[in-house]
Amino acid sequence: MEETIPGTEAAQIPQQRGTSLLETAVRYAEERHWDVFPGTWLVPGDGVQRCSCEDPACAAPGAHPAREDWAAQATGSATVARRMWQKQQSASILLPTGRTFDAIDVPETAGFLALARMQRMELTLGPVTLAPDRRMRFFVLPGAGAKVPDLVRRLGWAPRALDLGVLGEGAYVAAPPTRFGARGAVQWACRPTAVNRWLPDVEELISALTYACGRDR
Numbered sequence: 001m002e003e004t005i006p007g008t009e010a011a012q013i014p015q016q017r018g019t020s021l022l023e024t025a026v027r028y029a030e031e032r033h034w035d036v037f038p039g040t041w042l043v044p045g046d047g048v049q050r051c052s053c054e055d056p057a058c059a060a061p062g063a064h065p066a067r068e069d070w071a072a073q074a075t076g077s078a079t080v081a082r083r084m085w086q087k088q089q090s091a092s093i094l095l096p097t098g099r100t101f102d103a104i105d106v107p108e109t110a111g112f113l114a115l116a117r118m119q120r121m122e123l124t125l126g127p128v129t130l131a132p133d134r135r136m137r138f139f140v141l142p143g144a145g146a147k148v149p150d151l152v153r154r155l156g157w158a159p160r161a162l163d164l165g166v167l168g169e170g171a172y173v174a175a176p177p178t179r180f181g182a183r184g185a186v187q188w189a190c191r192p193t194a195v196n197r198w199l200p201d202v203e204e205l206i207s208a209l210t211y212a213c214g215r216d217r
Contacts, residue, residue: 098169111136
């Protein structure tokens with residue numbers, strides 16, 4: 001079953017239902033060849049869901065690494081992924097960046113504006129996530145971090161003037177259907193499909209993303 005979020009600006013966003021975190025993590029490793037690792041999870045109590053890290057001020061309840069050695073823990077093996085999630089089936093699904101993909105991180109409003117512009121330009125997109133923190137992450141080929149500052153300057157912007165970041169080596173993204181506390185679940189703005197298995201280079205998307213972030217200031 002899928003449902004869509006009303007009121008989105010440029011796309012209807014399907015929300016997965018009935019698929020376990022374990023099954024989804026295994027599928028990401030098996031079908032997309034993405035490294036995955038289990039993060040924290042939500043613990044119910046007193047009518048409130050708290051993060052398993054037990055920090056009452058946790059900024060991303062249920063959606064951040066549970067161990068300091070998370071980068072070494074990440075695996076592209078479906079068998080190992082299944083074994084890890086069998087130990088804690090409520091664990092969030094986190095994907096390390098800087099390996100098979102980097103992610104361009106922008107505000108939700110700019111992300112939807114960029115998506116609409118990219119669709120008009122008939123650009124081929126990779127997967128795009130929309131998280132409850134109101135950020136969108138566009139998956140691109142690794143190495144984007146080294147390119148983005150110069151590309152943004154060529155377009156007439158100072159990199160620090162825009163709310164546009166790159167998640168590369170040493171960072172991660174939360175993958176659907178991971179939940180962020182009471183704020184909801186991470187969803188796909190653009191789903192992983194056979195068509196977008198080959199990711200775009202950041203150079204193909206940066207113009208639309210920079211324009212949208214400039215408009216969103």
